[in-house]
Amino acid sequence: MYRPSIKEVAKKAGVSISTVSRVLNNSAPVSESLRKKVETAVKELGYLPSNIAKSLRKGKTKTIGFILPDITNPFFANIVRGAEDYLRRKGYALILCNSDQDKEQEIQLLETLISKHIDGLLFTGTGSFNSLLVEKIKKGLKVVFLDRIIEGINSSYVVIDNMKGMNLLLDFLVKSGHRNFVFINGNKETFSAKIRYEAFIEKMKKENLKYKHYFTNFSYEAGYKFARKMKIMPDVIVCGNDLIAYGVIDAIEEMGYKVPDDVSVTGFDDIPFSKHFKPPLTTVRQPMYKMGEKAAELLLKIIEENKFLNKGMVLEPELIIRNSTKEMVK
Amino acid sequence: MYRPSIKEVAKKAGVSISTVSRVLNNSAPVSESLRKKVETAVKELGYLPSNIAKSLRKGKTKTIGFILPDITNPFFANIVRGAEDYLRRKGYALILCNSDQDKEQEIQLLETLISKHIDGLLFTGTGSFNSLLVEKIKKGLKVVFLDRIIEGINSSYVVIDNMKGMNLLLDFLVKSGHRNFVFINGNKETFSAKIRYEAFIEKMKKENLKYKHYFTNFSYEAGYKFARKMKIMPDVIVCGNDLIAYGVIDAIEEMGYKVPDDVSVTGFDDIPFSKHFKPPLTTVRQPMYKMGEKAAELLLKIIEENKFLNKGMVLEPELIIRNSTKEMVK
DNA sequence: CTGTTAGCGCCTTCAT
DNA sequence: ATGAAGGCGCTAACAG
Numbered sequence A, B: 001m002y003r004p005s006i007k008e009v010a011k012k013a014g015v016s017i018s019t020v021s022r023v024l025n026n027s028a029p030v031s032e033s034l035r036k037k038v039e040t041a042v043k044e045l046g047y048l049p050s051n052i053a054k055s056l057r058k059g060k061t062k063t064i065g066f067i068l069p070d071i072t073n074p075f076f077a078n079i080v081r082g083a084e085d086y087l088r089r090k091g092y093a094l095i096l097c098n099s100d101q102d103k104e105q106e107i108q109l110l111e112t113l114i115s116k117h118i119d120g121l122l123f124t125g126t127g128s129f130n131s132l133l134v135e136k137i138k139k140g141l142k143v144v145f146l147d148r149i150i151e152g153i154n155s156s157y158v159v160i161d162n163m164k165g166m167n168l169l170l171d172f173l174v175k176s177g178h179r180n181f182v183f184i185n186g187n188k189e190t191f192s193a194k195i196r197y198e199a200f201i202e203k204m205k206k207e208n209l210k211y212k213h214y215f216t217n218f219s220y221e222a223g224y225k226f227a228r229k230m231k232i233m234p235d236v237i238v239c240g241n242d243l244i245a246y247g248v249i250d251a252i253e254e255m256g257y258k259v260p261d262d263v264s265v266t267g268f269d270d271i272p273f274s275k276h277f278k279p280p281l282t283t284v285r286q287p288m289y290k291m292g293e294k295a296a297e298l299l300l301k302i303i304e305e306n307k308f309l310n311k312g313m314v315l316e317p318e319l320i321i322r323n324s325t326k327e328m329v330k
Numbered sequence C: 001c002t003g004t005t006a007g008c009g010c011c012t013t014c015a016t
Numbered sequence D: 001a002t003g004a005a006g007g008c009g010c011t012a013a014c015a016g
Helices: A006-013 A017-025 A032-045 A051-058 A074-089 A103-115 A131-138 A162-175 A191-207 A220-228 A242-254 A288-304 B006-013 B017-025 B032-045 B051-058 B074-089 B103-115 B131-138 B162-175 B191-207 B220-228 B242-254 B288-305
Strands: A063-068 A093-098 A120-123 A143-146 A156-160 A180-185 A210-215 A236-239 A264-266 A283-285 A312-315 A318-320 B063-068 B093-098 B120-123 B143-146 B156-160 B180-185 B210-215 B236-239 B264-266 B283-285 B312-315 B318-320
Touching: A006 A017, A006 A032, A017 A032, A051 B051, A063 A074, A063 A103, A074 A093, A074 A288, A074 B074, A074 B093, A093 A103, A093 B074, A103 A131, A120 A288, A143 A288, A156 A162, A156 A288, A162 A191, A162 A236, A162 A264, A162 A283, A162 A318, A180 A191, A180 A220, A191 A210, A220 A242, A236 A242, A242 A264, A288 A312, B006 B017, B006 B032, B017 B032, B063 B074, B063 B103, B074 B093, B074 B288, B093 B103, B103 B131, B120 B288, B143 B288, B156 B162, B156 B288, B162 B191, B162 B236, B162 B264, B162 B283, B162 B318, B180 B191, B180 B220, B191 B210, B220 B242, B236 B242, B242 B264, B288 B312
Parallel strands: A063 A093, A063 A120, A120 A143, A143 A156, A156 A312, A180 A210, A180 A236, A236 A264, B063 B093, B063 B120, B120 B143, B143 B156, B156 B312, B180 B210, B180 B236, B236 B264
Antiparallel strands: A093 B093, A283 A318, B283 B318
């Protein structure tokens, strides 16, 4: 694509390139007459400054990378939307990368993004140790972890209080009479799955309840497949996220059970569809949009104020009670 | 973030920067001994080349912009996934921009992207005329339109055969005995809404059916709100997309109607959730992932072969018959 | 095979 | 208030 450069604007306007730069950036006083000339030249040529030249010069690209598992998952789509909206308002662009939670892929993507000279990174990856990432953070790469924290890395993050979310849910379930639990959790390596696992076990033991726990992964298919193989139904099936819950519900209804009459089922996340699901899902809401927004805000603060704001932000989950759970008769 | 440059690699390896460049890019023969030296220096410094310098030099950024209404809509999320997967394989990155179908926003985003020197653009915008875009295309901006075509612009595009999709659906509906239609369509300005409107009207007249048609917009809320105000039910409510259909179904069920017993309802798109919706949605499938993939492929072909491949690609829709429609008793 | 150098487009001193 | 020139990191043409 043909792109006029500042030089051509200068020639057309009959001034030096420094003058053009000055009116473009308002970085120094320019006489009214020259300013006018420059402005018309800019307009006539349809000139748009090259940010890549600018970036090379200034060492900043005004672009942020976002590595996440899969944009197709509404949970992430909503987070991304929150982040992108904020970044756009602040003049930053967002490079989107799907990693499918694949470690190799993550490393690959990270290298690409660094080569592209991103000013900062939003990262929702596997929870496991990533030495390249650690190395780059040590060298000053600005990162905000979203929804998960990588162990052994001291960096900023935005998460919800998973422990609290789980407890809110479990307390409600216990109070409404559920005594026999199955927890179909997401990916074992994932930060949030681990925390929820711990919260779950703790509560089960404390209340002396009957339970089973399984790691699968955070998808509809995982829930469906797992549930199809279940022989007997507990009082409630607690799911690692809403997608798993959808799969579980579809499966057990196919098997002839009614939700919630025969089994209660709960989700986690409260993605937008969950309130329209039949039955509407009892779940724990994560403020997805806000998580993306806050993470972006935090990242820009770290970038622009250039401080080591190693600040974790913990947002509040909210228990959403709908109709996939019931009051158990004692 | 600290980034070693090629110069430092050269110094550390005790060679010239050209030699470093040559081994990095394998662009010319280098003796084994020097190559080794360079490779170790690269590793020790954790050197990653600066694509922005490379871009400035070569005039290519290996990045593609994607302007779309809203990533939160699963229809677009799946398209984006298809595009990003393909682009990543080919070494390109994707800058994601949500426009909310806002004309001003689109222009703003386009300018940003051009300033960022994108090699090409994937565009799913309003259907209306956008003079900035036209101007840039004339100057050689490579664009592939996705899901919609802008009138008055002769450019490449990937769409589905909306006419055919609509006819497939309507034929099925007519054959199964529906005689009285309401079409709750999406945004009036949108290419696909227009085409589907035309197909609908044509069929209604040809078959001499009773019908009403309304433009709203492509969202759950639009469908819900509209349906809540309906006084009498037709045989079938044809919806502009699946989201509208969800809203319609929720609304009319609240009003005491049964789907499909009292009214059939159909969607368009077949987003992944539609097969789990209760009742599972009869709809027209658009191959979303493939649309994204093909559009990316086409765009790269245009970019890399640098030809004026003004090629439209029309993908096939598929009628998906599920349980939100019924066989009417005559 | 290897090194030197111009220049991509821009901002920013430094003169004037 | 304005212009000239260096340099950001890199590639490619040129010289050796």
